[in-house]
Amino acid sequence: MACHLAIAGVTGAVGQEFLSILEERNFPFTTLKMLASSRSKGKKITFKGKEYTVEELTKDSFAGIDIALFSAGGGRSKEFAPAAAKAGAVVVDNSSAFRMDPGVPLVVPEINAEAIKAHKGIIANPNCSTIIGIVPVWPLHQVNPVKRMVVSTYQAASGAGAAAMAELEAQSREILDGRKPTCNAFPYQIAFNCFSHNSALGPDGYNEEETKMVKETRKIFNCPDIAITATCVRIPVMRAHCESINLEFADPMTPEKVRELLAAAPGVTVMDDREHNRFPMPIDASGMDDVLVGRIRQDESLPDNRGINIWVAGDQLRKGAALNAVQIAERLLEL
Amino acid sequence: MACHLAIAGVTGAVGQEFLSILEERNFPFTTLKMLASSRSKGKKITFKGKEYTVEELTKDSFAGIDIALFSAGGGRSKEFAPAAAKAGAVVVDNSSAFRMDPGVPLVVPEINAEAIKAHKGIIANPNCSTIIGIVPVWPLHQVNPVKRMVVSTYQAASGAGAAAMAELEAQSREILDGRKPTCNAFPYQIAFNCFSHNSALGPDGYNEEETKMVKETRKIFNCPDIAITATCVRIPVMRAHCESINLEFADPMTPEKVRELLAAAPGVTVMDDREHNRFPMPIDASGMDDVLVGRIRQDESLPDNRGINIWVAGDQLRKGAALNAVQIAERLLEL
Numbered sequence: 001m002a003c004h005l006a007i008a009g010v011t012g013a014v015g016q017e018f019l020s021i022l023e024e025r026n027f028p029f030t031t032l033k034m035l036a037s038s039r040s041k042g043k044k045i046t047f048k049g050k051e052y053t054v055e056e057l058t059k060d061s062f063a064g065i066d067i068a069l070f071s072a073g074g075g076r077s078k079e080f081a082p083a084a085a086k087a088g089a090v091v092v093d094n095s096s097a098f099r100m101d102p103g104v105p106l107v108v109p110e111i112n113a114e115a116i117k118a119h120k121g122i123i124a125n126p127n128c129s130t131i132i133g134i135v136p137v138w139p140l141h142q143v144n145p146v147k148r149m150v151v152s153t154y155q156a157a158s159g160a161g162a163a164a165m166a167e168l169e170a171q172s173r174e175i176l177d178g179r180k181p182t183c184n185a186f187p188y189q190i191a192f193n194c195f196s197h198n199s200a201l202g203p204d205g206y207n208e209e210e211t212k213m214v215k216e217t218r219k220i221f222n223c224p225d226i227a228i229t230a231t232c233v234r235i236p237v238m239r240a241h242c243e244s245i246n247l248e249f250a251d252p253m254t255p256e257k258v259r260e261l262l263a264a265a266p267g268v269t270v271m272d273d274r275e276h277n278r279f280p281m282p283i284d285a286s287g288m289d290d291v292l293v294g295r296i297r298q299d300e301s302l303p304d305n306r307g308i309n310i311w312v313a314g315d316q317l318r319k320g321a322a323l324n325a326v327q328i329a330e331r332l333l334e335l
Numbered sequence: 336m337a338c339h340l341a342i343a344g345v346t347g348a349v350g351q352e353f354l355s356i357l358e359e360r361n362f363p364f365t366t367l368k369m370l371a372s373s374r375s376k377g378k379k380i381t382f383k384g385k386e387y388t389v390e391e392l393t394k395d396s397f398a399g400i401d402i403a404l405f406s407a408g409g410g411r412s413k414e415f416a417p418a419a420a421k422a423g424a425v426v427v428d429n430s431s432a433f434r435m436d437p438g439v440p441l442v443v444p445e446i447n448a449e450a451i452k453a454h455k456g457i458i459a460n461p462n463c464s465t466i467i468g469i470v471p472v473w474p475l476h477q478v479n480p481v482k483r484m485v486v487s488t489y490q491a492a493s494g495a496g497a498a499a500m501a502e503l504e505a506q507s508r509e510i511l512d513g514r515k516p517t518c519n520a521f522p523y524q525i526a527f528n529c530f531s532h533n534s535a536l537g538p539d540g541y542n543e544e545e546t547k548m549v550k551e552t553r554k555i556f557n558c559p560d561i562a563i564t565a566t567c568v569r570i571p572v573m574r575a576h577c578e579s580i581n582l583e584f585a586d587p588m589t590p591e592k593v594r595e596l597l598a599a600a601p602g603v604t605v606m607d608d609r610e611h612n613r614f615p616m617p618i619d620a621s622g623m624d625d626v627l628v629g630r631i632r633q634d635e636s637l638p639d640n641r642g643i644n645i646w647v648a649g650d651q652l653r654k655g656a657a658l659n660a661v662q663i664a665e666r667l668l669e670l
Contacts, residue, residue: 148636150485150581152566152579154529168527169511172507172527176507176511188616189616192503192571192573193572194489194570194572194577194616194617195614195616196612196614200612201612204635205609205630205632205633206632227635229634229636231581231646233489233579235570235571235572236527236571237527237528237529237570237571242529244487244568246564246566255540277522277535277536279530281530282527283527283528295566296540297539297540298539298540301483301484301485301562301563302562307564309566311531
């Protein structure tokens, strides 16, 4: 079960994470093509002891390719993913370009792996904050339907790419040295600050990150009427997102039941140590595959024990992006 | 209208902020006594061009004092505030020691200034995250009762004192230099990280910061049945707290109405620039008196337009602590 694999956007933060994860999981491939924009053409990347030369991503890049992992931005996905699919590859696309396309499966393998089968050459990887939030909500929703979710996010710089992570570091140094922070990757100071997510705002005042969470969750859960509201915020953290999630269930739910269900759920690690006030933190989640869940409490502000609060942390570059895409690719190999 | 004033805990982060605010507001005093623990006894502090010597806080410190601003920790408030009251001073106490005492008014002047009159020598200043969250909720609640609040906080290091602010800076340097961060003031790494608030957890799994928000809001609003649930989190920010607040109203509410009410509300500045994606940030709120409010949106996850999301930012040391206490003291002078 091996394949001819391509990675589009290999030099980016998620592209580099693709390589780590493919190596760690010993993903079986016969050939590997590394693709990026013309800027990175000719760069050498050593992977599993072999040196690869980065080629320019073009519409002709995909002859003979079985699976193409894309993380090169929405514009490039729109331009090149259909060509890759036409050439016979299955694209697993990390951008938002095709997520809400009714003909494109939007997949979190722990939730809706079976949707993969319906693909027509493109499978979409959901947005990072959506994936990290819903992996632990799904096993609860299966047992006791979630009627409403109120989500507030604490999102890392990595979601805006490698340049944003470098900017957080550079700004921190500038501020510690008493200098004015330089803003390029982000519109506002990220070091020692936080701000409402820097994606475009719709006419309803919600930014795209928030709207994605609502729409993508409904599609992945195949539950168009689940009520969701989100407030998405960037905080000065490198590469793991946290989320404060308030859940309203159809029927009574206890923290004990939530803990029991999550302890048995795939892709989830419960870290809920009340005795030591030890709950998931970004530095715990960084480099981890699982979404960490803690602060599991009854929300007494809802009647009949129908409310539960949880706090989650997940690696934005791994489960939030590259890992989820590689897990989809692994499922593709099993078809 | 002048008074004999004392400050207990003058060398701490809030104590220093008391001095800035008293000077800025030209608070009228005849004499000023600077008090702190024995460790700081003899320290010199220059205030409004005059040098003061810090005296040790004892039960005998308050003869002839009219108003005593306390921010010396809950233990010292419990020990010394009753003695100050007995000596004839009115204590405005920034600690949690007396907040839930039914005989002690708990006051945010914009909300329940009239409660000051019932004092018996001690008036409590609410917790920082409570004050910052409820200043903008109150004017809405007056017009259309808030049935339920779901709050997630983004809290600054300053809430844990000057040592915690220094620790955020020191840890940031350590991490940027590739060293292991040193944790003293906080139990966990705060730089480039976030964690569930480091206050003690109750048997229900809520930390004290969260429980304070529920109980204090009910007391200040004089509304024992308002439903509130909170998740309180520390983020690597110096001195301003942010809060993501989801509000469920009794009757339909529009973002336009919220904006109109808040534009006219005392202690609130609306910063809700959707066009430029420009909303309140900690660096905006730092040094400001008002609580900044933005991200005012209809929450479509609630029926009948009864849901509203807002995002607030307020200076933890000012409105969250010292400013609110000085505002209470100003009202005392008017009695």
